[in-house]
Amino acid sequence: MQTRRVSFHTLGCKLNFSESSTLARTFEQGGFVRVAPSADADIFVINSCSVTEHADKKCRNLIRKLHRRNPQAIIAVTGCYAQLKPQEIADIEGVDIVLGNNFKGDLYRRVLELIERGRVQNVYSCDTDSITSFFAAFSSGDRTRAFLKVQDGCDYCCAYCTIHYARGSSRNLPIADLVREAEKIAAAGQKEIVITGVNTGDFGRTTGEKFIDLLRALNKVEGIERYRISSIEPNLLTDEIIEFCAASPKFQHHFHIPLQCGCDKILHQMRRRYTTAKFADRIHTVKRLMPDAFIGIDVIVGFPGETDEDFQTSYDFLERLEPAFLHVFPFSERPGTPAADFPDKVQDSVKTERVARLEELCHRLHASFCRKGVGTEQDVLFESTRREGMMFGYTGNYIRVKAPYERERVNTICRVKLGEMDDSQDLMGEIRD
């Protein structure tokens, strides 16, 4: 059989990266040669995202670009955009296969079928309620840390979100299977795992198991030295989980918690499941047990009905909480969500201004957080990135550190004395061991 080249183009979240990496391993085991996204290929696989209108547009542009690069190549599109709007994608010239999220794990077989039977366009999709399959996935090889998918889907119905419709209801693999996945990652030599999902803390819906028990089981896996929880809803971040992370040498003092807005009126309209008081209580509990913890917070600005006063309330709430980082998103109206029909839309120019104000706040908060690391000694896991003779890595509490490049130090955890911070808010590191 002629050797075929395949490349993977992943848009969106850590979950998509873990799934693309898993699909790529399947193709490689089948004798395909994986090539870089920038290279020409015989098969282009796109794992799409649909969290915003912009994400959909990015996918359409990518399809057209790849089709121009090689009009003979097979183009297969999967992911959330393919789940939500399969025909819209199928109508773009050059697309051969469209697979909704329930069929993502089938992609390799569908491509082989197409090669054997000839190029007839195929669209495999189903409605949200029928998305029941769990495509087990973890990322390997291409990064120092591995993304391990532990949960998929979501039963929450936040007013602005399409993810529930794209990924179906909350489901997961049993803890025993996930421990085996983590052992495979350890056997491949990766030292750090990022536990990921759509609503990660909602783990256990389909197996009756508890998220805390998953963390305890993973904590025992030999060879994995660090864990990070990719994101967890504030109402699911229990005292038990916080105490466990504080006591565990492996679970890093790093939390990513979606707030979305620091104003209770807007939180209620977003149909979020907590108040600002409850959110603040979670942050204070983390900081009390892990004073050095890196806390990253998601915020949406410009939700319908958000007045200047509401935004200022949100801004002040965030400034008082003093997290280490803000992930700021302008509200993006998604068809089919309740918020798409809400009145009092906020103008784009106002959204842009509010994003800029929060990004400026984020810059100040992150600088002050990183400065607290200056002069301390910390464990740093160095990554393979090499830039201007330097290598980069992260402390447990997610401070980025740079040091002169040493090949043998890549993917190793070193004891490092943290020096001064540069304009990119990286700290200079002096390796001690």
Ligand code: SF4
């Ligand atoms: S928790 Fe809300 S925002 Fe997050 S995936 Fe579920 S519905 Fe979407």
